[in-house]
Amino acid sequence: MPDDLAYTPIQRDPPNSSLAQGQKVNMSNQAEHPALLIPGPIEFDDAVLLSMGHFSQSHVGxxxxxxxxxxxxxxxxxxxxxxxxxxxxxxxxxxxxxxxxxxxxxxxxxxxxxxxxxxxxxxxxxxxxxxxxxxxxxxxxxxxxxxxxxxxxxxxxxxxxxxxxxxxxxxxxxxxxxxxxxxxxxxxxxxxxxxxxxxxxxxxxxxxxxxxxxxxxxxxxxxxxxxxxxxxxxxxxxxxxxxxxxxxxxxxxxxxxxxxxxxxxxxxxxxxxxxxxxxxxxxxxxxxxxxxxxxxSRPLSERFAAHSEASRRIKSTVTSYGLKQLATKPENQANGMTAMYLPEGVKAAEILPNILKKGVIFAGGLHKEIAAKYIRFGHMGVSVTDPKRDDIDRALNALKEGLYEAGVKV
Ligand SMILES: Cc1ncc(COP(=O)(O)O)c(C=O)c1O
Structure with missing residues (x-):
């Protein structure tokens, strides 16, 4: 960024009251909030958000x-x-x-x-x-x-x-x-x-x-x-x-x-x-x-490798929970998200609020023919690349507990 640009601090929201006690999400300097792990928008880095608080500039200056x-x-x-x-x-x-x-x-x-x-x-x-x-x-x-x-x-x-x-x-x-x-x-x-x-x-x-x-x-x-x-x-x-x-x-x-x-x-x-x-x-x-x-600032190959490594870990963990992905063949599976069917009898509308109580937001299904039967987990950007964040582990645990509470033997 050109060095004439100075940042003003961004206004912090009060802590998010929808989080249950003990479910604080560690997100550096941002107000406490559930980890947004839908396939976009994703969690944003502090410095990126701070750039939005830039003083007003002429678009032709x-x-x-x-x-x-x-x-x-x-x-x-x-x-x-x-x-x-x-x-x-x-x-x-x-x-x-x-x-x-x-x-x-x-x-x-x-x-x-x-x-x-x-x-x-x-x-x-x-x-x-x-x-x-x-x-x-x-x-x-x-x-x-x-x-x-x-x-x-x-x-x-x-x-x-x-x-x-x-x-x-x-x-x-x-x-x-x-x-x-x-x-x-x-x-x-x-x-x-x-x-x-x-x-x-x-x-x-x-x-x-x-x-x-x-x-x-x-x-x-x-x-x-x-x-x-x-x-x-x-x-x-x-x-x-x-x-x-x-x-x-x-x-x-x-x-x-x-x-x-x-x-x-x-x-x-x-x-x-x-x-x-x-x-x-x-x-x-x-x-x-x-x-x-x-x-x-880092080789792009490292970024792609980090996403595929996180994706492999997530996909093998959710498989161990008994969940099947929509994309069945490994070569068809995206590295920045996982779409997974819920077990018979479990509805997205029931499990997503439970997962939210544990400080994680997943998305429901979008494909109209099967929307109620599956959920989507986005794993892109800082949630994958920032070693200070524990979004992925938090999400996998929240999913496991959510399934357990829905009566699924995990
Ligand atoms: C693959 C794909 N194409 C297009 C769009 C539309 O983008 P937007 O919602 O930003 O208009 C989306 C939105 O999620 C998308 O996932």
Whole structure:
């Protein structure tokens, strides 16, 4: 962060009265609160939260322009792209805005998109495409699995698709997709098709090699493994994706989500020049700068290894409790979250309040066909990487006790 920036202390909330006596959560300097272990938003580092308390800055003044410019350059490192023609975007909004950015700029009305389905979020991406008059064909896998490469190959040979989308980790099922092999397949079978990755639940905890794997777009959001409060839509586009945008036959199908409006702004900020289309959320950009500085201070490989190690431990522990995951095959299992079925007769709505009493918040099910039957445990960011925190052990114990109280023999 540029050194003219000084922090003011953040206002502390009174201790959270919903915690039972003796269930204090040790969270450094933050007010006591239950550990938020849903698959996003996640727990945030103190320094990141303090950045949100920054005094007000002009969004076109040199200090903030420097912060934003550095943030965009750091994103290139996070996504592992060294091609200067790759283009990062950081825009006020949530992960959902990433879908609109893709639909409004990289494909045109009447064209076809192939949407690989591993859960709830593919349905929503497809719905977003339809809103823009784009024909979305979904290739679905059974719950807990992902479409297999030969099926994708067959679909790509049957019709020309302008782009293919894949959810790297579907947050509703905890299913991980294989981006490298998929991208290789698309380049081989349908070389014009853009490879678009929804990385909302993967960027920051799953490996992504943007250049090496030949990805055209990764869209994500601030609030999951990147470790910044919600409110930012983050996108990395390849040179090829930007060429596709420049060669559009029709204007972008949105005003706020138009690359035409945002591209010069992103390019100017990165060149440390002021410019304006719509006011950026200055406090959030400060927070993103802080978390990216922290993440990039260590090799990314260490971060991914820490997430996969924690995930292995969590998955083997919950298996020892008798719980089955939605994603049954080890290679399909996400490293930043675990979605697990509850034992017969135990409902999410019953067990989650018990777990909360022990100082831990898990999420209920989201996949509409089985929502009441499973729960989700998010293990991303500081809960995994900060050795001072005991969130993961606390969560595993809370789950064990919660099951026991629900009459399950653990
Ligand atoms: C995989 C995935 N894609 C997209 C979204 C939408 O992001 P947001 O809720 O930030 O709009 C989410 C949200 O959890 C998600 O998990």
């Amino acid at each position: 040199p200090p903030f322009v420097a912060t934003f410019g550095e943030t965009l350059s750091m994103l290139r490192k996070l996504f592992q792209t060294s091609n200067p023609a790759s283009q990062p975007f950081v825009i006020s909004g949530s992960g959902t805005l990433g879908w609109d950015l893709v639909a409004a700029n990289l494909i045109e009305r009447g064209e076809d998109a192939l949407v690989l389905h591993t859960g709830y979020f593919a349905d929503s991406f497809a719905e977003c495409f339809e809103t823009y008059g784009i024909k979305a064909t979904q290739l679905k896998a059974p719950i807990g699995d992902r479409p297999q490469l030969p099926e994708v190959e067959k679909a790509l040979k049957e019709k020309h698709y302008k782009l293919l989308t894949v959810t790297h980790v579907d947050t509703s099922t905890g299913v991980l997709s294989e981006i490298k092999a998929l991208s290789e397949l698309v380049h081989r079978v349908s070389p014009d098709t853009l490879v678009v990755v929804d990385g909302v639940c993967s960027v920051g905890c799953e490996e992504i090699c943007f250049d090496e794997w030949g990805i055209d777009v990764v869209l994500t959001a601030s609030q999951k493994a990147i470790g910044c409060p919600p409110g930012l839509s983050i996108l990395m586009c390849s040179e090829r994706a930007m060429e596709t945008f420049k060669n559009r036959k029709t204007p972008p199908a949105s005003y706020f989500a138009s690359f035409k409006n945002w591209l010069p702004i992103m390019q100017n900020y990165e060149a440390k020049k002021p410019s304006y289309f719509a006011t950026p959320p200055t406090q959030l950009i400060n927070a993103l700068h802080t978390t990216l500085t922290q993440i990039l």
